[in-house]
Amino acid sequence: MSQQPTELATFAGGCFWCMVKPFDELSGIVKIVSGYTGGHKENPTYQEVCSETTGHLEAVQITFEPAIFPYEDLLQLFWQQIDPTDAGGQFCDRGDSYQTAIFYHTEEQKQKAEASKRELDASGRFDRPVVTPILPASVFYPAEDYHQDFYKTNPLRYNSYRKASGRDDFIKRRWNTPADKAKLKDKLTPMQWEVTQMNGTEPPFRNEFWDHKEEGLYVDIVSGEPLFSSRDKFDSGCGWPSFTKPVVPALVQDKPDYSHGMIRTEVRSRKADSHLGHVFPDGPKDKGGLRYCINSAALRFIPKADLEKEGYEAYLSLFGQEK
Incomplete structure (x- = not known):
């Protein structure tokens, strides 16, 4: 796809080590830089910021393509x-430099x-008021090189710190709760729930898209993240929709699956973590040799003709069209 217009988003969420991976490698995210903002000293060092004398917060600045990953989705994440x-x-890290904040770059943001x-605040998810301030963006100073992409360069230290900080435990308690599951279950059909949330499989040849030939985009039934294009769909004879590749490889993740006495590779969506199906090495050789065997119930x-209206205009180029 062609390069889309980009914008900046700046978020302070406590230790910036923990604020890169959740956004990294998602479709529409171009670059993430860890750094310091909101203070009064030029070019502060990490030690100066930690001393709480510069007024800066640890933050990440994200370059993103709003046509692919809207600002509203960044906020939710x-x-x-x-x-x-x-x-x-935030969590085990105390002090002003670890406070949260949203720094807006435009009036729309x-x-x-x-x-x-x-x-x-009105959702009732938290027992106390939401106090994260929304502030105008100011000068952003990139942090030292050793802080950039820390989860990649120091994975053991990153994982150890993140677990010990209390962040992961808090996220698990406050998000993906039984109430969230109940709400999702009400939204989905029984088959959609069984497939996406319980790792089920729908019947072959008796599902919505196994023989579907219309041009368009297949997205996650839960999150709406774009997954597969009709241009990559082929008739494998298996009774389920089959594709040679995902639209954006980073939006799907492969996991070993040893269920039912078999060794397979499961395919899940990255954002919603929906079970989609499996990938096999028996696809068309001239198109990479893979067959993504996907449940119709996991797809919308x-x-x-509706891509622009539905907010997926960035994917028109898949079909030889530009907005």
């Missing part, structure tokens, strides 16, 4: 990484951030 009711830091904060189809 940001909230899911933090404790927005804590004004004194400000309005969307304020609306998102109001919605979260968007016709090519």
